[in-house]
Amino acid sequence: MTMDAEGTAAAAVELAKSLVGGEVIALVGDLGSGKTTFTTALGKALGVVERMTSPTFVLMHTHPLEGGTLRMFVHADAWRTDAAGLRGVGLDEFIGAPGIVVVIEWADRVPELLPPNTIKVTLHNLGGDRRDIRIERA
Ligand code: ADP
Ligand code: MG
Numbered sequence: 684m685t686m687d688a689e690g691t692a693a694a695a696v697e698l699a700k701s702l703v704g705g706e707v708i709a710l711v712g713d714l715g716s717g718k719t720t721f722t723t724a725l726g727k728a729l730g731v732v733e734r735m736t737s738p739t740f741v742l743m744h745t746h747p748l749e750g751g752t753l754r755m756f757v758h759a760d761a762w763r764t765d766a767a768g769l770r771g772v773g774l775d776e777f778i779g780a781p782g783i784v785v786v787i788e789w790a791d792r793v794p795e796l797l798p799p800n801t802i803k804v805t806l807h808n809l810g811g812d813r814r815d816i817r818i819e820r821a
Pocket of ligand 2: 718737
């Protein structure tokens with residue numbers, strides 16, 4: 684459980700330490716549960732330097748990562764679309780690709796896009812600033 688947005692960011696930073704590329708991270712949780720907060724902290728920890736905005740309307744943002752073994756951080760959002768829509772903007776080619784970490788908000792809307800080894804992050808708003816965050820690896 685986290686007590687504030689910084690706590691959720693810290694959980695993302697912890698997860699980031701274990702990522703080597705090729706992972707898909709599925710974020711599941713209601714509006715305001717902290718999916719974007721988690722994603723932004725994860726991206727920053729992996730080396731994204733540009734500002735990260737929510738890809739709700741454009742469906743997907745790609746952020747290059749420089750210097751390490753990771754090449755790219757991909758942030759997708761399934762809220763306003765479906766699997767076909769995300770395939771349409773090219774998400775497929777990033778899933779499982781070497782050096783690429785993919786995060787999908789509202790991932791429960793697109794189960795057919797998620798590989799068997801997807802890392803599932805479930806967020807629940809417990810009221811106020813408290814959030815229950817569960818990270819499950821297949
Ligand atoms: P989502 O993408 O799931 O809709 P956001 O990350 O955009 O959620 O928004 C979460 C909101 O809740 C932000 O305004 C954030 O500051 C606030 N917040 C308060 N407490 C927490 C917490 N423990 N974890 C994450 N966000 C929190
Ligand atoms: Mg969001």
